[in-house]
Amino acid sequence: MTHFCTTIHRQTDFEICLKIPIKEIIFEHQSLSRLGELDTATILEMLERWKKVGRIALLQWDLLHDEKSFQEAIGVLKELPLEKFFAIRVQDLGAANWLRKHHSNLKLQWIVEGSNHNLKGLLRWSEFLKPQLDRLVLSSEIPESVLKRCFTELPQGCEILGIGRVLLFYSPRHLLSSLNETNEKSPGMLSVSVSTEETPQRKLATIESKHGTFLFYDRDLFLLEHFSRLNDFGLQAFRLDLRHVGMQWLPSIINTDPEDKASITKLKKEWPSKTFQGFFRANRTDKALKRMKNPFRQAGSSRPVAEVLEASKNHHLALLIKQSIRSGVQLWGVTPEGRILALKSNQLTDIQYNHLEAAEPDQVVLIPHEKYAVPKTLVYSVKPNFD
Numbered sequence: 001m002t003h004f005c006t007t008i009h010r011q012t013d014f015e016i017c018l019k020i021p022i023k024e025i026i027f028e029h030q031s032l033s034r035l036g037e038l039d040t041a042t043i044l045e046m047l048e049r050w051k052k053v054g055r056i057a058l059l060q061w062d063l064l065h066d067e068k069s070f071q072e073a074i075g076v077l078k079e080l081p082l083e084k085f086f087a088i089r090v091q092d093l094g095a096a097n098w099l100r101k102h103h104s105n106l107k108l109q110w111i112v113e114g115s116n117h118n119l120k121g122l123l124r125w126s127e128f129l130k131p132q133l134d135r136l137v138l139s140s141e142i143p144e145s146v147l148k149r150c151f152t153e154l155p156q157g158c159e160i161l162g163i164g165r166v167l168l169f170y171s172p173r174h175l176l177s178s179l180n181e182t183n184e185k186s187p188g189m190l191s192v193s194v195s196t197e198e199t200p201q202r203k204l205a206t207i208e209s210k211h212g213t214f215l216f217y218d219r220d221l222f223l224l225e226h227f228s229r230l231n232d233f234g235l236q237a238f239r240l241d242l243r244h245v246g247m248q249w250l251p252s253i254i255n256t257d258p259e260d261k262a263s264i265t266k267l268k269k270e271w272p273s274k275t276f277q278g279f280f281r282a283n284r285t286d287k288a289l290k291r292m293k294n295p296f297r298q299a300g301s302s303r304p305v306a307e308v309l310e311a312s313k314n315h316h317l318a319l320l321i322k323q324s325i326r327s328g329v330q331l332w333g334v335t336p337e338g339r340i341l342a343l344k345s346n347q348l349t350d351i352q353y354n355h356l357e358a359a360e361p362d363q364v365v366l367i368p369h370e371k372y373a374v375p376k377t378l379v380y381s382v383k384p385n386f387d
Helices: 011-019 040-052 067-077 093-102 119-129 144-153 224-233 247-254 261-270 287-291
Strands: 003-008 024-028 056-061 087-090 107-111 133-137 157-164 167-171 190-194 204-209 212-216 220-222 237-240 306-312 316-321 331-334 340-343 364-368 378-380
Touching: 003 011, 003 247, 011 040, 011 247, 024 040, 040 056, 067 093, 087 093, 087 133, 093 107, 107 119, 119 133, 119 144, 144 157, 144 224, 157 224, 224 261
Parallel strands: 003 024, 003 237, 024 056, 056 087, 087 107, 107 133, 133 157, 157 237
Antiparallel strands: 157 220, 167 212, 190 204, 204 212, 306 316, 306 378, 316 364, 331 340, 331 378
16 A cells, blocks of 8 residues: 655654654655755654654665765764664665675665666666665656556565655756855755746756755646555555655645545645646657657748747747748748747847848848747748648
């Protein structure tokens, strides 16, 4: 039966967990976990209280080590009563092998969120790490159809991120503090929002810990409406990562009936961040490859007069002119998917927004934005007919 698990970042998180029926929590030590904030003394105190009420404690050791940091981590582990944790969660093979050699009685949970996306690779890990392997922590990029096979064919239990931020990028470098002109070191984590010139409206949360820099997607993965189906498939653990919204949301999630669609919809509407379902329905990342090339090209007199270089939503389309055009003429766009769009050229400007009466080959010009237009859209002066 599928159960919830969540990570603990501070004392207040722990107190909330004690008051509700959550089966399993993950302790993140500041010297063992990439985003950990707990010190040894705090973990020891929490662990004693958690075990006293008969619940499951997991220790997260998810750092990817060089030799120096690996030896530092070993020193921290020697200060912790590892036998009191149900399992140790790792994603560094060196860490897994150290535990297998020095603590062969401990269970392992293998984190493959950022690596294997196929069942064949996961089965190899399953075989390699047994008999200590207890669970595989799977990637949020695996679609439902593949997840179902994983839950059925892998001999160990599986865990997925059910609600929380999706990591887009990680670097062991300290990319935020390097921008600090005062050269003052931050005592804790740095957290900012960043955006790109192409999509300034999308604010991506960026965190720097002492272990590196992390960039997250601007929408939270939210799969609570699929909880019952995942349970039927055989999912073992549904993880909740609430560090950015606050653990006060945990009781609302735990107490929501997974069969009550109205309650889940209400919770989703109240959620402090925008949400999405990720790749759960299907992984369509290959669609971007099709947009890199437009197969809808015509020969002869119907050659394109321009090609879209950039589509800035609600602003403009940037065109590379291939044949001379005049302002005000009706243009037609053909997207890489074959969608035909009517384009307006009555506001033809150069890239400095100076009005133009005409545009010549190799010139880059701007026209009003049109929905569905994307880079590589071909522009014609005559409506194309592909019949």
